[in-house]
Amino acid sequence: MEKENLFGKTLTELQAIVADLNLPKFVAKQISDWMYKKRVSSLDEMRNISKQAKELLAEKHKVSFTSFSNVQESMDGTKKYLFPVKPMQFIEAAYIPENDRATLCVSSQVGCKMGCLFCMTGKQGFQGNLTSGEILNQIFSLPEFDKLTNIVYMGMGEPFDNLDEVLKSIEILTADYGLGWSSKRITVSTIGIIPGIRKFLNQSNAHLAVSLHNPFEAERKQLMPIENVYHLPKVLDEIRSFDFNNQRRVSFEYIMFNGVNDQTRHINELARILNGIKCRINLIRFHPIPGTPLETSSNETILAFQAGLKKKGIVTTIRASRGEDIFAACGLLSTKELVKQQKNEEY
Amino acid sequence: MGKAEKIALQKTTLLSSIEIAKHVFVLSFSRTEDFRPGQMVALALNPNEPFRLYSIASGNTQNEYRILFNIQTEGFLTPKLAELKAGQTVYISKPFGSFYGTLENDWWIAAGTGIAPFISMLESGMGKNKTLIHGGRSKESFYFADRIRALLDGNYIQCSSVLKQEGIYPDRLTTYLENLEYLPTDKNYYICGSSQLIVDVRDILINRGVAYNKIIAEIYF
Ligand SMILES: Cc1cc2nc3c(=O)[nH]c(=O)nc-3n(C[C@H](O)[C@H](O)[C@H](O)COP(=O)(O)OP(=O)(O)OC[C@H]3O[C@@H](n4cnc5c(N)ncnc54)[C@H](O)[C@@H]3O)c2cc1C
Numbered sequence: 001m002e003k004e005n006l007f008g009k010t011l012t013e014l015q016a017i018v019a020d021l022n023l024p025k026f027v028a029k030q031i032s033d034w035m036y037k038k039r040v041s042s043l044d045e046m047r048n049i050s051k052q053a054k055e056l057l058a059e060k061h062k063v064s065f066t067s068f069s070n071v072q073e074s075m076d077g078t079k080k081y082l083f084p085v086k087p088m089q090f091i092e093a094a095y096i097p098e099n100d101r102a103t104l105c106v107s108s109q110v111g112c113k114m115g116c117l118f119c120m121t122g123k124q125g126f127q128g129n130l131t132s133g134e135i136l137n138q139i140f141s142l143p144e145f146d147k148l149t150n151i152v153y154m155g156m157g158e159p160f161d162n163l164d165e166v167l168k169s170i171e172i173l174t175a176d177y178g179l180g181w182s183s184k185r186i187t188v189s190t191i192g193i194i195p196g197i198r199k200f201l202n203q204s205n206a207h208l209a210v211s212l213h214n215p216f217e218a219e220r221k222q223l224m225p226i227e228n229v230y231h232l233p234k235v236l237d238e239i240r241s242f243d244f245n246n247q248r249r250v251s252f253e254y255i256m257f258n259g260v261n262d263q264t265r266h267i268n269e270l271a272r273i274l275n276g277i278k279c280r281i282n283l284i285r286f287h288p289i290p291g292t293p294l295e296t297s298s299n300e301t302i303l304a305f306q307a308g309l310k311k312k313g314i315v316t317t318i319r320a321s322r323g324e325d326i327f328a329a330c331g332l333l334s335t336k337e338l339v340k341q342q343k344n345e346e347y
Numbered sequence: 348m349g350k351a352e353k354i355a356l357q358k359t360t361l362l363s364s365i366e367i368a369k370h371v372f373v374l375s376f377s378r379t380e381d382f383r384p385g386q387m388v389a390l391a392l393n394p395n396e397p398f399r400l401y402s403i404a405s406g407n408t409q410n411e412y413r414i415l416f417n418i419q420t421e422g423f424l425t426p427k428l429a430e431l432k433a434g435q436t437v438y439i440s441k442p443f444g445s446f447y448g449t450l451e452n453d454w455w456i457a458a459g460t461g462i463a464p465f466i467s468m469l470e471s472g473m474g475k476n477k478t479l480i481h482g483g484r485s486k487e488s489f490y491f492a493d494r495i496r497a498l499l500d501g502n503y504i505q506c507s508s509v510l511k512q513e514g515i516y517p518d519r520l521t522t523y524l525e526n527l528e529y530l531p532t533d534k535n536y537y538i539c540g541s542s543q544l545i546v547d548v549r550d551i552l553i554n555r556g557v558a559y560n561k562i563i564a565e566i567y568f
Contacts (some may be wrong), residue, residue, distance in 0.1 A: 028418065115566045158568075161568060225545065228563075229444055
């Protein structure tokens with residue numbers, strides 16, 4: 001049987017494991033110190049844990065990181081790392097350095113179930129949830145770990161479709177026993193899964209980003225099937241009901257599609273539906289994916305859209321395009337093909 | 348600011364449970380609310396546990412809600428749902444969602460239990476001039492086939508890549524769509540099932556000239 005990785009376990013989970021083995025409670029804290037503070041990648045390296053305890057632990061457990069299997073670097077310094085998860089399953093993490101910040105965009109699932117029309121990950125279907133350890137591995141195994149200032153959960157997958165593991169990973173990033181980072185350095189992005197939003201807002205202090213992309217129900221559901229289930233006004237009600245203090249931010253992601261969501265009526269409707277929510281809108285240029293019927297809005301349109309929203313009093317930024325030259329890389333399509341070969345389809 | 352409305356679950360009693368195919372069940376509950384065909388309910392066995400969503404598979408003139416589900420091995424809810432007996436308690440939400448059926452000449456495409464919302468539409472009198480394409484693996488996975496034949500005034504196409512039987516297209520429904528000589532581009536396409544089905548079918552339709560805004564999808568995530 002494969003040994004279970006201790007890396008990615010919360011302190012409470014480690015305490016349960018050591019209790020099961022009749023080891024003293026403090027061993028759990030020692031393990032978390034070695035893994036999360038000293039970042040060692042084997043039980044052997046944990047010098048203050050007795051040999052006997054390590055042998056007991058090693059019977060069913062291990063501590064290991066997985067290094068990336070491929071990396072591609074953009075002209076602008078953005079790097080896209082490919083990490084193997086299971087045989088023939090890969091996830092991506094994008095490292096984005098800018099001035100005094102360095103952000104890592106991490107994945108939370110292999111593939112995604114949400115099927116958004118504009119998304120490359122959606123095209124590969126869903127292969128599985130990442131464990132907290134697999135999420136954190138993208139951070140801990142990053143050669144630029146020491147430079148990281150921010151983490152965004154905006155890579156492959158819908159974080160709120162795997163919320164328990166995402167919350168565990170955030171706990172380890174922010175807890176005293178873990179990396180002890182401020183939760184203000186972490187943003188989690190969702191397409192608007194209401195039960196997940198509620199749990200996330202109650203159980204963490206990280207920032208929330210919601211993929212909005214169109215303020216009109218009938219138009220949004222053509223881009224994002226989730227709109228059939230969790231209707232945007234209800235998502236916004238949920239956000240409104242939560243007390244965002246000055247420290248915690250909510251932002252809305254808005255990919256600009258030519259002729260689809262970039263008109264004055266969209267500005268007016270956005271202003272109407274976001275009324276009363278202290279937020280920011282991030283406008284994003286669309287990177288076309290193979291076979292997509294969508295195109296990106298022109299620069300002028302994006303600037304005019306930003307100006308229109310600002311006029312309505314909404315803080316609006318345009319996200320700088322990064323890593324465009326490596327955008328289509330990293331073998332997503334080949335993953336899809338491999339996965340298809342193994343799968344037992346129901347249709 | 349008012350507190351956001353939660354998806355509230357109300358206690359109800361299971362009226363019946365029928366295993367209509369291996370590991371596939373139809374459950375019925377007494378109906379308390381109006382709904383629009385295509386809507387769903389949230390279900391749980393305990394109000395404090397996470398719920399799961401199920402399309403309503405009965406008509407809006409019938410006096411019970413029915414749902415259709417298959418057991419997911421290692422799933423949280425479906426193995427327990429399958430054990431339920433009539434008279435036991437479940438927690439159910441009011442109907443919600445907006446994958447609404449219409450009276451237009453729509454195309455309906457589903458795989459497996461994704462047929463459920465279309466059954467609701469058919470049972471609600473929306474079967475006129477529809478084309479329904481259903482993908483399944485075994486003969487018994489064409490759930491409600493008899494009801495569909497009785498209620499659908501249009502084309503009913505069954506596709507299976509494993510069954511070789513007269514009247515059943517002998518390949519996947521995606522292959523059926525790819526090879527179809529004529530695929531209208533002026534109709535609305537409603538797709539329901541797994542995310543893989545949705546993205547595969549949507550790609551084919553778009554590739555064959557259907558505008559993306561004519562495609563409405565319900566994903567069983
Ligand atoms: C809008 C909507 C409508 C739906 N309608 C229907 C319907 O009409 N009929 C129907 O049958 N279903 C429907 N579903 C799906 C349904 O909501 C449930 O997801 C499904 O029944 C499985 O529930 P479960 O609790 O048994 O499985 P879950 O616990 O949700 O697990 C689902 C699958 O994932 C696997 N899994 C669980 N945990 C993990 C993990 N950590 N990592 C990897 N894999 C994991 C399980 O083995 C299982 O195979 C619908 C979903 C949506 C969103």
